[in-house]
Amino acid sequence: MNFNLPVLAPSILAADFSKLGEQIYQCLEAGIQWIHCDIMDGHFVPNISYGPAIVETVRKIAPEAFLDVHLMIENPDQYIEDFSDAGADLISVHYEACPHLHRTIQNIGQHGCMTGVVINPATSVELLRPILPEVDLVLIMSVNPGFGGQSFIESSVEKVRHLVQLRNDLNQNFLIEIDGGVGLNNIAKLTSAGTDILVAGSSVFKTDNIPARISELTTKALSGTDKVI
Ligand code: DX5
Ligand code: ZN
DSSP states (O other), X not given: OOOOSSEEEEBGGGSOGGGHXXXXXXXXXXXXXXXXXXXXXXXXXXXXXXXXXXXHXXXXXXTTSEEEEEEEOSSGGGGHHHHHHHTOSEEEEXXXXXXXXXXXHHHHHHXXXXXXXXXXXXXXXXXXXXXXXXXXXXXXXXXXXXXXXXXXXXXXXXXXXXXXXXXXXXXXXOEEEEESSOOTTTHHHHHHXXXXXXXXXXXXXXXXXXXXXXXXXXXXXXXXXXXXX
C-alpha cells in the first residue's frame, strides 16, 4: 500500500459514537486514508474502550481505509487473530506489554497484517534497536496511554529525531508514528522532526467542522516538510 506522507490518522476514540458512520464518512471525504483504532482493556491501561466488533464495523463503513489498530492490552497474542479477522491492516503492540515481543511481532505478520511496536513516554527509543528490523512501524506515545484529550509531552519530539537517526544508521525503512495531544499547535513541528503518521483524536473530532479541521491539520503538517503545498 502506498501513502502520501505525512499521513493524518484520526482516532475514533474521540468521535461521537452515535454518529460514527457519519463522522467517518466526513473524514474520508476530507481525504483521510488511515483510521486509528484505540483498543484498551482496563488492565494495561486504566480505561476500557472497544474491541474487534467496532473495528469490524469501521471496516464495513470504510472498506478502502487503512485500519491502524493500536492495542493497549495485556496478552495481545490472544487477540491478534480477532483483530486481523475484523479487518485490521496494521496491528501495533506495546513494548511494555510483550515479554516475547519478537514472537508477538511475528504472530502479527503471520496473520497478514503490517507490524507495529509502541513505546510509552518513559520508555527509551534505544530499547527498540533489536526489534527495528522486524517492524513496519514504530509508534511513539506522546501522552501516557489510556485517554484522549491529554496534553502533548514535549520530549516526544526529541524521541522522533532520535528514531529518525536510528532508522538511517540501521538502514531501515519503518514508518514513525506519534499518538497523543497532536493538534494545530504542534503538528508542523512533528512532521519537521520526521514523523510520518500523526494520530489525532480530539483535534479532529472535538470541533463543529471536521472536514475544515482536517484540512487545517493537513496544511500545517505539510508545512513542516519540504513538500510543496
Ligand atoms: C491514547 C490513545 C490515543 C488518543 C489520542 O491512549 O492511544 O490514540 O485517542 O487522542 P488525542 O488526540 O485526543 O490526544
Ligand atoms: Zn492510539
